[in-house]
Amino acid sequence: MSELKQTLNIAMIGHGFIGKVHSNAFHQVGHFFQTPFQPRLKVVCGRDREKLEAVASQWGWEEIATPIAIAAAAAGKIVLCEKPLAMSLDEAERMAAAVRQVPNLVWFNYRRVPAVAFAKTLLSEGRVGQIFHYRALYLNQSGSNPTKASGWRYQRAVAGSGTTGDLLSHSVDLALDLNGKITELMAMTKTFVPARDVDDAVVVMARFANGSIGSFEASRFAPGSRNRNSFEINGSQGMLRFNLENLNNLEIFDATEPANLQGIRNLLVTGPNHPYAENFWKPGHIIGYEHTFIATLGDFLGTLARTETFHPNFEDALAVQRVLDAIQRSADSKSWLTLEV
Amino acid sequence: MSELKQTLNIAMIGHGFIGKVHSNAFHQVGHFFQTPFQPRLKVVCGRDREKLEAVASQWGWEEIATPIAIAAAAAGKIVLCEKPLAMSLDEAERMAAAVRQVPNLVWFNYRRVPAVAFAKTLLSEGRVGQIFHYRALYLNQSGSNPTKASGWRYQRAVAGSGTTGDLLSHSVDLALDLNGKITELMAMTKTFVPARDVDDAVVVMARFANGSIGSFEASRFAPGSRNRNSFEINGSQGMLRFNLENLNNLEIFDATEPANLQGIRNLLVTGPNHPYAENFWKPGHIIGYEHTFIATLGDFLGTLARTETFHPNFEDALAVQRVLDAIQRSADSKSWLTLEV
Amino acid sequence: MSELKQTLNIAMIGHGFIGKVHSNAFHQVGHFFQTPFQPRLKVVCGRDREKLEAVASQWGWEEIATPIAIAAAAAGKIVLCEKPLAMSLDEAERMAAAVRQVPNLVWFNYRRVPAVAFAKTLLSEGRVGQIFHYRALYLNQSGSNPTKASGWRYQRAVAGSGTTGDLLSHSVDLALDLNGKITELMAMTKTFVPARDVDDAVVVMARFANGSIGSFEASRFAPGSRNRNSFEINGSQGMLRFNLENLNNLEIFDATEPANLQGIRNLLVTGPNHPYAENFWKPGHIIGYEHTFIATLGDFLGTLARTETFHPNFEDALAVQRVLDAIQRSADSKSWLTLEV
């Protein structure tokens, strides 16, 4: 009964954990979003034939193969790319240039957590007032076993960076999206395990164009946190707070209420009248990690149908990469850096 | 690449909110569970042709039609049925008898919340010791708008009961599964909106066969709760606590630790070594409401492949129905009732 | 510089944990409340001379001795009495009659937790709307060591009752104060340790005069709780929730706000504009258990100065005793009981 839909032939490069997440999103997007497109899982690409076949079998990919993103774009294909965009600023700039003519997306999926999207709505409506503080943490404990020094994530030559690219990139994307441009920053990195040459942890202090100040911290050495991608925003009229470990919740504080009724309020952002609430289940029925990818894809297909520009795209990811690059340079030089605005 | 799988032709009766949930589970089970079966969404059945066609289009059902569960079972089909099983104990007994010869399932899906399944593991290992208290709440605020007196959920002739069948049935199923049989109970019901003839709220006190005492409360008149299906179990060695609004979490208390280190511990039940953690995402990446249906279906297909009996099935649902029936009779007669064990 | 104050000579009967609490309140009340009275710790009374002398030394009591409440009142003294008032309803009635002519107080101190007093204010202002549910727990784990069967608290002949008088009495007093009279109730008690003859746990279901229904549970067999004296009130316009383990906080839910901004709000009830906030510290500086006694005494001295009637007094405690008595009789007879309103 979907014969009127236009088929989108999908080629996916990569087949690990995140490839599973994307396969799921391609399958599910049509169930939750009205779209004129029908994704067809055409080909999954990678280096390991055996694993490719297993993924293809479990998730219904028709073929297996091995290409790369820039080549694909050169041929006029739509490009959806994981974050961080690249291992260096140069490479990121070349990639962004390469895809400029085609619809493109970078999977900064956390913008589409309903609670995060609702935070953006509240900020846009001015409910937090003049922003004073933007405070972000992205903590997990994945790296704190020092005997695991040898994975690709711990080799700078392969991974580009450590915690900065892997975790902090998400925090930076959300900060730019929610609080605008960063004008100046100062960073410190730390490698706890001698056998590694990537940053195990990173701390950043920043000034934003809107007059607020920011502090960021990311670490793989934070037992007690599994996936604590969190932010807190203080403004003249209130506060917003989010933690990915409870991704269905948003904490808000309204400083304009009578003083004796002010308190931190825990919203369950599952509707009614919340972003994506109509797409998924009923109020009180929570969603999971994967739905952030489905919502991202749903919105992307919507912009595709309306021939609009989607965000976050390669340009947005390039802006993130510029901040990550400045963080690395600041940490190396132990000095403040100014960013072009 | 799934040509070796055996097709299961699915006929689904009903197409509302919960039909969407089931459609999703049939699509997704093969992505997360290894199974020799391939569900084929053959026919969706109901009374409203227009809605049926919309559901069929969005979720990929091949045909639309109108049958019933008992008739289907009579023809030797596998039967998966929503809860509560029936509007009366008599009806439930006839249904259970009708399906005795075929594989069958009742969607008490909350047994497969990973946190709930892990609670059962901990109980089975004796980690809570001798059980003293089983305390359950199922609260939402869906009914507290008194102007909505006319929906089918508020008519006893259509719905059978109100909060008892709709909400408390889930609590009773979990109680029987986690804490064993109820030997005696006393119930009180309350209808807040005069135009309704179903119970808007119900309170139950009970004694269990294992010597513990139980208290249950369900209400659609509890602003502050969206979907608070919660339980707390106190035993000689500790405590377990769960709330569906945070379904990825289980709170535990270990009374065997040194006194100064005892505290309520908040587990994020997303692995490693938690039920279903291998099926879904990585530790720290939470799942949503729908995954409880996928996990239920995954396990069901597993028992089907191994020709084992699945739980919860119609017999389990019949046991729940016996408790619900006693609750209704106790509330009506204002007296304690003894249950056959 | 306090020569203008009128001295109140205090005779305190009892010198255990709670005697220490009261000694503290007599010392502290003048520091936090403006009052024309100066308590003078004149005599502490009890059976154990050695302990009396230690208490007198540490807390500054001038003399030690041995009297009783009724006798004291007969002589026209002001009487401040711990809860529960008595071991039986008869005794409670005689005590209430004896003190009718003198200023009197019963230490149901939790009414003066600022968060509880603020809850009462919000209820009085109608902010919760029509009340549907009153739900109270008082849980600790003090009794769950079955080897401690022999303390006085576990002997009915000495203690009158177990958990009912010790813990549930507080919950009943708060319920009557916050939600009005109980018209009907049904109770279940349980003794887990064979060597004890008091109730280790008690569950009560009730109907209130205002049309709401109530559920109560108290237990000394609830590992995970140290002092969980909690209540939750659901009404047509919102919810209030309190837990003594976080006594500086009150959780509120306002169902009249826009649906997408509704959430449970955590108030830190330390001012501004909260009860007793002016008496104690600055906003954000929390108080402890003892301040509930100081606030109770402060208000009592205020009524004394203005020759007004203080609450809770012996009459209020007698009303609690009537409910406790009905609970005991209902549990014994396994039947619903109606209370005189």
Add this chain to the structure above:
Amino acid sequence: MSELKQTLNIAMIGHGFIGKVHSNAFHQVGHFFQTPFQPRLKVVCGRDREKLEAVASQWGWEEIATPIAIAAAAAGKIVLCEKPLAMSLDEAERMAAAVRQVPNLVWFNYRRVPAVAFAKTLLSEGRVGQIFHYRALYLNQSGSNPTKASGWRYQRAVAGSGTTGDLLSHSVDLALDLNGKITELMAMTKTFVPARDVDDAVVVMARFANGSIGSFEASRFAPGSRNRNSFEINGSQGMLRFNLENLNNLEIFDATEPANLQGIRNLLVTGPNHPYAENFWKPGHIIGYEHTFIATLGDFLGTLARTETFHPNFEDALAVQRVLDAIQRSADSKSWLTLEV
């Protein structure tokens, strides 16, 4: 009955909010701590005669007058001083030198929060393992009303500094006490209200001698926080977390437990076997802000009786002042500063 105690004549300089706190501690210390000393509230000193008389009347000070700390010490008196010690490092050094020969104390009272003292015990026992991160916040919303630009706290000439001295000084004292010396730091300050010339907020990144990295942030512009003096410590074996707004709680995470049982545990640090639990109430009966002063004084009198050195004293406060001074210089020069260790 306290005739055997040695009288300590107290002269208190200052009579505002914190003077009330100290008056209370002098009254209460003997009730909760065994000590051979009897504080006598001899004289309260300050500039405003009317307010002095009111404080003297309410809290029982015998006389009123006007002296200063250094002069007092010169005469061989015991000196107890509020924090921060001074407005400049020079002044702090002179003060520390002046009191070197007499018993002295600085009111960094938060070391004696039972939960904080217990955190120190756990750290000392090595339960957190190798420390990776020390993360501290001290947030309130006291300054975010920009119309209040004129109080003494907002004038550098009077207050010395803003948030740094007022709030961050507490965080620095706890960091030095719990995690050892800071070797290097980089700071950023921000003034949000033009009419003020003190720092409204401060952010610091630091390296500790033990190889861990630190991040600090303090602000009076953080609506949502009333008194959030918090820290989180991540180490190879676990995590500790504290927040003064819930000062009776300590959150701990034990990374040495089986992975599926790891979770953040919420300890109610009210005994048994917790610091100061024997001095105050029973387990489950919480204490408030003022008890941190009573406990500090109790310990001080203990060292006085045993002629031991008390901590935190003027030398400890001088170490804090050195860090605060470096923070100010780093923020002014926008450069990293190395501290003498």
